[in-house]
Amino acid sequence: MDSLKHIDQEITVSGWVDNRRDHGQLIFLDVRDMTGKIQVVVNPKVSARAHKTAEKLRSEFVVSITGKVNNRPEKLINPNLATGTVELEAANVKILSEAKTLPFELGDTKKVNEETRLKYRYLDLRSERMTKNLRLRAKAASLTREFLNSSGFAEIETPMLSKTSPEGSRDFLVPSRMQAGKFYALPQSPQQYKQLLMIAGLEKYYQLARAMRDEDLRGDRQLEHTQIDLEMSFITQDDILNLAEAMMVEIVEGCGKKVLEKPFPRLTHEEAMKKHKADKFDLRENPPAGGKDPETFAFAWVTDFPLFEKDEESGKITFAHNPFSRPKEEAVEKLMAGKDLLELRAQQYDLVCNGYEIASGGLRITDPKIQRKVFEIMGLSKNQIDERFGHILEAYEYGAPVHGGIAVGFDRLVMLLANEENIREVIAFPVSSSGQTSVMDAPSEAYPKLLKELHIKIDIPKSKN
Numbered sequence: 001m002d003s004l005k006h007i008d009q010e011i012t013v014s015g016w017v018d019n020r021r022d023h024g025q026l027i028f029l030d031v032r033d034m035t036g037k038i039q040v041v042v043n044p045k046v047s048a049r050a051h052k053t054a055e056k057l058r059s060e061f062v063v064s065i066t067g068k069v070n071n072r073p074e075k076l077i078n079p080n081l082a083t084g085t086v087e088l089e090a091a092n093v094k095i096l097s098e099a100k101t102l103p104f105e106l107g108d109t110k111k112v113n114e115e116t117r118l119k120y121r122y123l124d125l126r127s128e129r130m131t132k133n134l135r136l137r138a139k140a141a142s143l144t145r146e147f148l149n150s151s152g153f154a155e156i157e158t159p160m161l162s163k164t165s166p167e168g169s170r171d172f173l174v175p176s177r178m179q180a181g182k183f184y185a186l187p188q189s190p191q192q193y194k195q196l197l198m199i200a201g202l203e204k205y206y207q208l209a210r211a212m213r214d215e216d217l218r219g220d221r222q223l224e225h226t227q228i229d230l231e232m233s234f235i236t237q238d239d240i241l242n243l244a245e246a247m248m249v250e251i252v253e254g255c256g257k258k259v260l261e262k263p264f265p266r267l268t269h270e271e272a273m274k275k276h277k278a279d280k281f282d283l284r285e286n287p288p289a290g291g292k293d294p295e296t297f298a299f300a301w302v303t304d305f306p307l308f309e310k311d312e313e314s315g316k317i318t319f320a321h322n323p324f325s326r327p328k329e330e331a332v333e334k335l336m337a338g339k340d341l342l343e344l345r346a347q348q349y350d351l352v353c354n355g356y357e358i359a360s361g362g363l364r365i366t367d368p369k370i371q372r373k374v375f376e377i378m379g380l381s382k383n384q385i386d387e388r389f390g391h392i393l394e395a396y397e398y399g400a401p402v403h404g405g406i407a408v409g410f411d412r413l414v415m416l417l418a419n420e421e422n423i424r425e426v427i428a429f430p431v432s433s434s435g436q437t438s439v440m441d442a443p444s445e446a447y448p449k450l451l452k453e454l455h456i457k458i459d460i461p462k463s464k465n
């Protein structure tokens with residue numbers, strides 16, 4: 001792309017042969033690097049040697065080409081190419097690496113079958129769309145960090161090997177070699193750690209955190225996803241909503257998109273259910289020509305979610321968001337008395353965008369007595385509570401600030417920014433819909449030696465074989 005600044009000068013371009021066209025005497029190449037593409041013309045009258053080498057080139061060979069940047073004659077300008085006004089006149093062509101014929105073309109790789117695309121993800125990522133998506137993702141991440149850093153947040157990492165922290169999904173387990181028969185859980189979110197960081201006095205924490213959830217996959221779900229995870233102390237719910245709102249505007253507008261309504265409309269859960277019959281909805285108008293404007297982002301807050309809900313399978317009462325959500329002040333008395341549980345509301349909110357739940361969060365319980373009660377209502381015995389959550393209940397006995405936070409589904413956000421329909425399109429190495437990893441063959445069987453060290457015997461029922 002910089003070639004435009006070097007008219008009549010000699011430059012060297014290194015990259016991949018995107019395309020080769022033989023016009024008898026002249027050979028035309030499109031050469032692609034991370035900045036874009038440029039047309040190269042190889043003329044035997046300029047260099048017979050370069051022309052000889054260029055005859056051997058095939059698509060996706062890696063080359064290094066030195067030559068002069070010429071303005072193209074008016075009628076040969078290519079308006080579809082950012083460098084369409086110039087071409088590189090090759091004086092020297094060097095082949096750095098040859099390439100086999102690719103298993104698919106790099107045009108619209110969405111048409112390629114999923115298994116092949118993911119097996120050769122490194123080729124899929126060469127396509128213009130995928131490269132653009134990954135760069136957009138990097139930009140959104142960088143806007144996020146800039147915003148939060150300048151708002152006084154500290155970026156802090158939390159462990160991947162940890163104890164289970166329920167977010168309503170199944171845990172991934174990792175066996176411990178040093179402590180035979182014991183397991184770590186991969187975090188479903190950094191929830192408890194960010195609460196502990198508030199008790200530690202950090203006041204403003206964030207992290208672009210990986211969250212691992214062993215659940216069935218859909219277009220907007222993966223086994224691991226990235227969250228913009230944050231937590232703040234000495235705040236009200238409004239402080240968090242205002243901050244998250246400013247952050248979202250910064251990211252979305254920084255990526256060149258429009259925000260439909262500022263400040264974002266705020267509805268209670270009850271209002272949303274009445275008005276939209278759902279807790280997520282799309283506020284963009286549907287023009288008669290069909291299709292909603294993908295350049296516009298319609299955000300809305302939904303607040304005051306129920307504290308509890310009925311688990312569909314067991315019929316038991318369980319938390320609606322996570323077990324740490326703080327009940328609304330007026331709900332505390334009934335909660336402690338165990339009354340009208342399904343009617344109680346929490347200081348818990350979601351951010352909705354164009355029909356998706358894009359973020360959710362809440363204020364947290366800081367009184368260990370209330371926290372214990374919530375665990376009891378979920379059906380845990382005293383022993384179970386102490387075994388699973390004793391650490392955090394104890395932490396709250398040493399002085400805790402009022403605090404709360406939010407986690408933004410970063411993959412989903414980038415998916416919307418990129419106008420894609422599946423988060424796989426904005427993740428470098430996603431898993432397939434059956435949970436198979438890109439390029440590498442996982443999950444796969446473990447070496448017997450490893451299993452032995454871990455004291456693990458595999459026992460698969462016949463039905464699963």
Ligand code: ASP
Nearest residue numbers: 189191361362405406407
């Ligand atoms: N841990 C929550 C989640 O992953 C977010 C939060 O409450 O901050 O949805």
